[in-house]
Amino acid sequence: MGTCFFGRLHQFCKAIDANIPVTLINDGSSNDISAGVSFLQEKIGKEFNYLSYPKNRGKGGALKFGAVHCLTSSIMFTDIDFPYSIDSMKDIWLTSNKQAGIITGYREKEYYSDVSNWRTFLSKGLRMLNKTILSLPVNDTQCGLKAFDNEVKEILLQCETDRFLIDLELLLAVNKRSISITPVAVKLREDIDFTKFNSSVLLKEAFNFIKILVKYRF
Template structure:
């Protein structure tokens, strides 16, 4: 079995029995032999694992399944998948994508074309503009814009969409960004930006990241984030901001000594 792939893609899955399109994944793999998928079954209580095993039977070398015993949340599922792939496979790029393929596999894989010696982190952005198709409930769009604007302000960087579930990295930077556990189960994307800032400094970090407007993004199914998280979300943002500001302050003090 080959352990060398150009790109590994981590797909976190929690109760995705009806959300995984085996045909879309299979068709993509038939035309992209250099890509590996790592599906992380995050303690699903439905038949997600059986669906994944059926898909793996069709593509035994390109699909791997990492099954977590209990539900840990998207942040830990993605982190576990990234670490598993980095330990077991040789790849140049690695990223993660939502299981429902709101972002198409073809457009996601195109993001790696923007990675080079300077750009080490590239991510999709759900910008509504002429020439793109971004299908999302207006209520979610408006709430999302409020949250995204707030996040951009606390990060102090001009980023439109930190929460789009289509992100890809060079292997080297992924090893650093996903080394430690995240504070939040759902807002870990925000922490990724903070970690980039801590690694490179704000100005250089901005030069090493690239936000690409997606041509097509279609909202599918119900969100796994409960409505009750709407309140806790702001508390999580507060905790994230306080923790990383403290780390930044400690780093600055160490440099002054």
């Protein structure tokens, strides 16, 4: 974990010509990653902040927990395996430095050639709902590469969702306040390998989607 994480972080920092503070959230994993964390602490130094808690909270819970501990003027988040290309991360970062609000990655049609039929079905289905029912300015809400300023951070901390649909609730909450939402086209790394969806999690998220729909649309 440590060497791969550091290698991709180093590439990103080189691309933007800056060293940035990094916060890594362990969302209640029981895997022993102490060696990797020690490696990152040694390599990155005081700019590295490792946070963990014993019980899994989900993506939304991890994002909110991490945001509370970030004292910077803007935040960019992605997954631990850096699934998007360095150029995509750079584009999101640079746009966030000159544009207020939230910058959200937008996956174009080519994205679906790299993922399973099941992921394609879920993603396209949610995009259709976002466009026809929720009237968001961007229909790709679930891209795991976003950046935002402190105004959006405060909105994030008020969101109720703790799991997969945190992106959707955040964008709806931001849009409700007429804060800027800027989509930026992004691409996956060529060697990315996705994990499978948990069916029980998907069922819970279906109920969460209905709750979000009622809260922001009706």
